[in-house]
Amino acid sequence: MYPKIITISREFGSGGRTIGKQVAEKLGFAFYDKELVDKIALTSGLSKEYIEKKGEESTFGNSFLHILAMDTGLNYEVVPLQDQLFTLQSNIIKEIAEKEKCVIVGRCGDYVLRNREDCLKVHIFADDNFKEKRIVELYGEREENPKKRLQKKDKRRKNYYEYYTGQKWGYAHNYDICLNSSILGVEECGQIIIDLIKKKENKG
């Protein structure tokens, strides 16, 4: 079965979003990154700002799966809003995947769609120097130095991923293909994915 859904997990500054956009455009697939935020906002009534900030952050402490396994009636009066948000955005991701050919960036897409055989799971990472330079070029200087900004953002993404999936972030086995964009080049990473999908399409 050829992939009609591509999930892209990415380190901050690695070019994962750019690669996803390139792949979607070249293949004529729908692209979901900020677009996913809009959809979630519309369904949930939550603000885009809240979803952007909390949609890739965990509530920490016990893992989400652990909390679900507990007798929530006794231990938790309400499910924390962030966990509700995770459930909601997972459902939206599943709906999108059911409906159309698409590229989905972040939000544990690989985990949410792990049982779909028509999903190609991509992880994009890069060396620190490359990422530091890239975030300054893209998002400008900040008071905080680029190294700290990277560490902070990736720590949050890592915690979020591990909290909701119970899997190790950046461990090859969670994905089908992992690419170092600082070595291979951002555009070349996109091309590898495009070629792969096209070949699979031709084989049916």
Next chain:
Amino acid sequence: MYPKIITISREFGSGGRTIGKQVAEKLGFAFYDKELVDKIALTSGLSKEYIEKKGEESTFGNSFLHILAMDTGLNYEVVPLQDQLFTLQSNIIKEIAEKEKCVIVGRCGDYVLRNREDCLKVHIFADDNFKEKRIVELYGEREENPKKRLQKKDKRRKNYYEYYTGQKWGYAHNYDICLNSSILGVEECGQIIIDLIKKKENKG
């Protein structure tokens, strides 16, 4: 700089050796797997059997780097033979890499050659079912079931890698590209690497 050396780290049964051979043949690169064992045997005087068995096994306990950092004069009368073997085979890998275009399978090649910019570091992995089927097809049935054989062999490779490198085995960041051969296909994994090298060669 385009890669003239390719290291292949691989899970047992994932097809990493086959992929390495395919890439070497198509690119006209030298291929080192068993060939490396011959070279090490010739230099060390150790038997091929010993090198095959111990050349990807660690002495466990403390990490190799930790042992090196200690006052070996006081704590160790002799460096364990397996650690000497690791040092020797690392030196041979470095010599080969200096001398010719090549594909090197296993033996922490990615780590040994981590400072070479002309080295492409590949990791091949696969789903358990695929690997179990493949080792039976390739190496026949054994008294021990395929699942146990896989677990045992990969545990040894993992321990060996982590002992000598201080890095986590199978963690994407150690490599430039990681490919799931059970999803992408063994031959297609080889083709991705070949295409990548050819494109880099054309760009100079």
